[in-house]
Amino acid sequence: MPKRTVWLNILFQVAAVLLALGFTTLVLVMAGAPPLVAYQRIIYGSLSTFSRFTDVLVSWIPLMLTISGLLITFSAGLWNIGIEGQVTVGAVFTTLVIRLLMDTAVPDSLVIALSILAGVVGGALWALLAGALKTFGGVNEIFGGLGLNFVATALTIWLIFGPWKRPGVASMAGTEPFPAEFSLPLFPDLRLSPWSLAFGILAIVIVYFLLRGTHFGLKLKAIGRNMRAAFLLGIPTWQHMMLAFLLCGAFAGLAGALQVTAIYHRLIPSISSGYGFLGLLVGMLINYQAIWAAPVALFFAALNVGSIQLPLVLKLDSSFSGVLQGVLVLFVLMTEGLRQRLLGRGGLRLGRKNQGEK
Amino acid sequence: MDTSTLIVSLAGVLAWAAPILFAVLGETITERAGVINLSLNGTILLSAMGGFAMAVDTGSLLLGFLTGMAIGALVALVVALSSITLHQSQVAVGFVLALLCRDLSYFLGNPYMGLPGPRLSTWSIPLLSEIPYLGPLFFDQDLVTYTSFALIFIIWLFVYKTRPGLALRGIGERPAAAFVRGANVKRLRYLYTVIGGAIIGLAGPAYSLSIKAGWKGTISGLDGIGWIALAITIFGGWNPLRAAFGAYLFSFLQWLGLALQTRLPNIPSQVLQVAPFPLMILTLLLVNIGNAEWVDRILASLPEGMRRVVARFLRALQASPPASLGVPFESE
Numbered sequence: 001m002p003k004r005t006v007w008l009n010i011l012f013q014v015a016a017v018l019l020a021l022g023f024t025t026l027v028l029v030m031a032g033a034p035p036l037v038a039y040q041r042i043i044y045g046s047l048s049t050f051s052r053f054t055d056v057l058v059s060w061i062p063l064m065l066t067i068s069g070l071l072i073t074f075s076a077g078l079w080n081i082g083i084e085g086q087v088t089v090g091a092v093f094t095t096l097v098i099r100l101l102m103d104t105a106v107p108d109s110l111v112i113a114l115s116i117l118a119g120v121v122g123g124a125l126w127a128l129l130a131g132a133l134k135t136f137g138g139v140n141e142i143f144g145g146l147g148l149n150f151v152a153t154a155l156t157i158w159l160i161f162g163p164w165k166r167p168g169v170a171s172m173a174g175t176e177p178f179p180a181e182f183s184l185p186l187f188p189d190l191r192l193s194p195w196s197l198a199f200g201i202l203a204i205v206i207v208y209f210l211l212r213g214t215h216f217g218l219k220l221k222a223i224g225r226n227m228r229a230a231f232l233l234g235i236p237t238w239q240h241m242m243l244a245f246l247l248c249g250a251f252a253g254l255a256g257a258l259q260v261t262a263i264y265h266r267l268i269p270s271i272s273s274g275y276g277f278l279g280l281l282v283g284m285l286i287n288y289q290a291i292w293a294a295p296v297a298l299f300f301a302a303l304n305v306g307s308i309q310l311p312l313v314l315k316l317d318s319s320f321s322g323v324l325q326g327v328l329v330l331f332v333l334m335t336e337g338l339r340q341r342l343l344g345r346g347g348l349r350l351g352r353k354n355q356g357e358k
Numbered sequence: 359m360d361t362s363t364l365i366v367s368l369a370g371v372l373a374w375a376a377p378i379l380f381a382v383l384g385e386t387i388t389e390r391a392g393v394i395n396l397s398l399n400g401t402i403l404l405s406a407m408g409g410f411a412m413a414v415d416t417g418s419l420l421l422g423f424l425t426g427m428a429i430g431a432l433v434a435l436v437v438a439l440s441s442i443t444l445h446q447s448q449v450a451v452g453f454v455l456a457l458l459c460r461d462l463s464y465f466l467g468n469p470y471m472g473l474p475g476p477r478l479s480t481w482s483i484p485l486l487s488e489i490p491y492l493g494p495l496f497f498d499q500d501l502v503t504y505t506s507f508a509l510i511f512i513i514w515l516f517v518y519k520t521r522p523g524l525a526l527r528g529i530g531e532r533p534a535a536a537f538v539r540g541a542n543v544k545r546l547r548y549l550y551t552v553i554g555g556a557i558i559g560l561a562g563p564a565y566s567l568s569i570k571a572g573w574k575g576t577i578s579g580l581d582g583i584g585w586i587a588l589a590i591t592i593f594g595g596w597n598p599l600r601a602a603f604g605a606y607l608f609s610f611l612q613w614l615g616l617a618l619q620t621r622l623p624n625i626p627s628q629v630l631q632v633a634p635f636p637l638m639i640l641t642l643l644l645v646n647i648g649n650a651e652w653v654d655r656i657l658a659s660l661p662e663g664m665r666r667v668v669a670r671f672l673r674a675l676q677a678s679p680p681a682s683l684g685v686p687f688e689s690e
Contacts, residue, residue, distance in 0.1 A: 031466055079449060138646035139639070142396075142449070143592065146585045147639035154635070277457060317575070319464040326458025330436070333451055337444025351584050 001102065010345065016335040020328040033314050042306030042321075043315050056191040058263065059301040061200035061256040062087070065281030067293045068203035069251030073240075074288045075211055077224035078243040082130040082145025085152035086123040086249045090256025091199050091271040092156060093122030095175065098182050099164070108181045115182075115258040122244045123253015126152065129329045131245035144199065184262040193262040203251055206291040220244055230329060252276060262284035278304075278325070285329045300325055306348035361491075367613060369484060369495050375609035376506035377402070377564035381587035382601045383513050384557030388434070388594055390517065391550035392682045394536025395437050396452025398558060399584025405429040405562025406580055407467035410573045413563075414475045422476075423563045426677040430559015431552045433459060441543050441686065448684055460581065469571045478502060504562045509557070510540040514598040514614040526550060530680035533687040543687045561587075589638045593645055595677025604641075611637060648676035 028035040046056050056243045066083055073080040080086075097115040106114075126148060133144035184193040211217040222230040223237050231237045259271050282300055286292035307321035381398055385646070388395045395401075405426035413422030433455055440451040478500045489687065497675040517523040528536035533543045565575055565580055590608060594601025647653055652671070657665050 014360055014658035027462065027465065031468070133639070133643065135653065136650060137643045138650045139642045140592075142432060142635060143589050143642055146638060147589065147635050149584065150585075183485070254649075281454065281457065284454065293611070317465045317468045319461040322461030323465055326454055326461060329439075329454045330451065330458060331444045333454070334444055337446045341444060 005343070007337065012335045012339040013332065016331040017313070017328065020324070020331045023327050023331070024320075024324050028316075028320075031316060033316055038310060038314060038316065038320070041309040042303060044306070046306035046310035051190060056302045056305045057197065058191050058305050060298050061196045062259060062273070062275040063278055063282065063297045063301055064250045064294065065199040065203050065255035065258070065322070066105060066275050067282050067297055068207040068290075069248035070279050070283045071207050071211060071290050071293065072220065072251075073244050073248045074283055075217065075220040076241050077141050077227065077240060078134075078244060079280075080127070080130070080145060080245065080248050081142050081236065081277075081280065082127065082316070083248065083252050083279065084272050084275075085145070085149035086126045086252035087256040087259070087276050088149075088152040088156055089126040089254025089273035090119035090123035091260045091267060092152075092159065092256075093253070094119035094257040094260045095159075095164070098178055102178065102182060111182060112184060112261055116254065118143040118260060119257025119260070120250045120253045123251070124249040127245040127249020127252065127328050128242065131242045137200045148276045148324060153269070156267060156271065160267060160269060162172065172269055175263065175266045177264075177266045180265075182261070183265050184258070186262070193258075196231075196258045196262045199254060203254070204290060204293055211218040211290060216240075216243075281325055281329050285332055300353070341350060363677045365491060365494050367617070369498065370436055370484050370496065371606065371609045371613050373499055373503045373569055374612065376503045377561040377569070378583065378587055378590065378605040378608060379506045379510065380561040380564060381465070381584065382590045382605050383509055384430070384554040384559075384561075385587060385591045386554075386594060386596055386598055386601050387513065387517075387526070387557065388551050388554030389591060389683055390526050390530045390680055391532060391547045391554075391683065392680055392687070393438065393441060393547055393551045394448045394452060394684050395434055395551060395555060395558070396449055396588065397433050397437060397455035397459060397584075398587050399582065400456040401430050401433045401555070401558050402565075402584045402587075403463040403559045403578075403580055404433070404459040404579070406561040406566040407463040407470065407562070407573055409563030410475055410566035411467065411470050414470060415472055417476060419476050419478055419567055422567050423560065426561075426563035427556040427559040429562070431556040434551045434555020434558070435548075438548045442547055442551075445686060456584065462573055467575060472572065475572055476567065478568040487609060498556050502560075502567055502568045505560075506564075510598055510602045517598060527680070529687075530682055533682050533685075537687070547687070557684075586635070586638065589642060592677065592679075593638070593641050595645070595651045595676075596680060600677075608638070624684055643674075643679050648672035653664050 022354055025035045028038050045052065045078065048051055066087065069086075070080060070083060094115040097118040098111060101111045130141055130145045130148055133139040133148075134141045137144075160172075160175055166176045184195045186193050211220070219230070219235050219240055222233070222235060223240055255275060256271060259273065260267060264271065280302060282293065282296050286296050303321040303324055307318045307324075310316040310320055311318050381402060382595055384626065385395060408429045409422040409627045410424035412425040413419055416422075436455060437448065437451055441448040453498060480498060480500050481504075483497040487493040489497070515523075520681070523624060524540050525536060529541060529543050529546050535635070537543050561583075564579075565578075572578075586608065587605075590604040591601060593604040658670075660668065
């Protein structure tokens with residue numbers, strides 16, 4: 001790509017970030033809050049101490065797992081909005097296995113391993129359901145997935161208030177916490193588990209090479225670009241799409257399993273914590289390029305952790321991080337459209353041969 | 359349950375369906391023009407909060423509803439601008455807006471949490487409300503519900519019986535043909551997306567100023583309605599009458615869930631409240647399954663009489679989207 005186009009691209013991206021910051025500043029002013037103090041609190045809340053930074057990593061891990069999964073479905077041209085439900089069902093399966101095995105002679109570490117495996121299976125099964133609805137029922141994955149998200153939430157709430165309710169009174173606080181020996185080991189004095197961190201890093205590395213260096217990845221991309229052409233070229237399209245759902249669900253289920261074994265140590269109603277939808281946002285922001293997933297997810301995780309300070313210090317709602325993240329993605333999408341309109345796709349004005357680059 | 363309680367309950371079902379109807383009818387118009395506005399869930403929350411805040415600040419219900427419509431139109435304008443002019447994915451932009459507007463409503467609505475606010479009162483229509491059974495059912499409602507009744511027929515008439523309605527269907531089905539016949543496809547798509555958005559924006563104040571008066575942030579219980587409305591739009595086969603049937607059916611099922619709660623104390627109320635969602639998937643499955651190839655194969659293997667019955671049943675449920683839904687249009 002010629003140097004001038006590169007600089008122009010960067011210019012447009014910087015403009016998008018500035019516009020997003022301008023919009024959120026306006027929102028802060030409307031809410032009657034001092035904008036600079038608010039931004040300062042977010043940075044302070046996420047980066048000021050080492051333990052706060054590790055909290056950002058705690059939030060980064062599930063986000064990394066959902067993005068890793070979503071990169072696979074995105075490659076196949078699928079909008080896996082059902083990922084929230086897949087995280088939730090993963091957590092439910094993990095809780096189920098711990099409950100079944102915790103009073104047996106099975107060694108504690110094996111219980112944890114089996115429960116995480118069950119979470120992976122649970123997420124994959126829930127994703128396959130969305131895939132089957134699409135492949136065999138003609139139900140668009142967006143609507144099938146959304147419906148399944150609600151069903152997953154209903155299932156969780158039913159379990160918490162019904163069969164798995166706490167002795168005494170059931171509440172939105174979740175099921176009875178598991179004894180400490182059924183949680184993943186943490187770094188001393190931190191909330192971060194080395195195991196989770198390893199899973200998060202491993203996930204994105206695997207997906208990066210899967211999509212970049214394997215035949216399977218190539219076929220998925222072919223399906224995503226042009227399903228009809230891929231089919232005519234002899235790629236078994238629906239089987240690959242189901243496999244993409246399965247893999248994405250497995251990563252989502254792992255995220256749910258870690259939410260139970262490393263963070264909450266029980267099942268709570270909002271166990272997925274919105275990481276699935278946030279993963280979709282990050283995916284759009286990085287234009288589905290795996291290489292950018294880790295840094296952008298870290299930034300989003302930092303916003304999540306930092307904005308917890310807002311209700312404490314400024315009496316603002318912590319949903320501000322969601323506003324900032326959403327506005328950022330929206331403006332990046334819109335300036336990208338503007339750039340293509342002004343400069344042509346991939347710099348058409350600078351010569352046609354650049355067209356295929358993006 | 360005696361008759362009068364039943365009538366009151368059913369009248370409640372009609373009122374509860376009003377906001378869903380606004381959302382579904384607005385989305386039907388938008389999608390008829392070939393544009394998907396996926397932001398419904400956020401739009402409804404933001405217009406509910408915005409309408410309520412405006413009504414609290416000014417004391418005017420009318421301004422509250424207008425604010426809701428303006429918010430809906432504005433969000434739809436962003437969808438139209440991003441997709442029609444800037445060629446970005448409608449699904450992506452709509453999804454971002456759905457999340458963004460939701461968080462925006464929670465953030466900006468914080469100071470209005472739990473404040474007392476004005477509420478639309480019931481306005482019985484003289485004479486008509488005296489009719490036995492039908493009177494209390496249809497003519498003892500508030501203005502929002504009457505508007506929802508009227509809109510169903512106005513939009514149906516517009517889409518199927520008028521010349522601009524024909525053009526609307528044209529730009530959603532065969533934009534190239536409509537363009538050749540002189541329709542300005544892009545401008546019309548902008549127009550109907552924004553009009554559709556304004557109607558969707560009525561849904562929010564219909565909750566916060568009428569049937570679920572007030573603003574309670576995350577526990578307002580409105581999160582999720584927008585996604586349901588999108589599903590009902592498909593169930594409605596992009597036909598206002600069928601869409602209305604879907605909205606009433608959903609509202610009825612929700613009421614049934616609440617009514618059954620007293621009979622089934624073992625099932626937590628949260629579960630019965632989400633019971634319509636799996637049913638919605640099921641109906642979507644039924645609406646779409648007639649399009650699947652393997653269904654045809656199974657049908658062919660059934661005995662003659664049975665095949666005809668099953669095929670007729672599936673055909674009746676089947677719905678196909680406007681042919682150019684979500685497809686960008688370029689005149690060159």
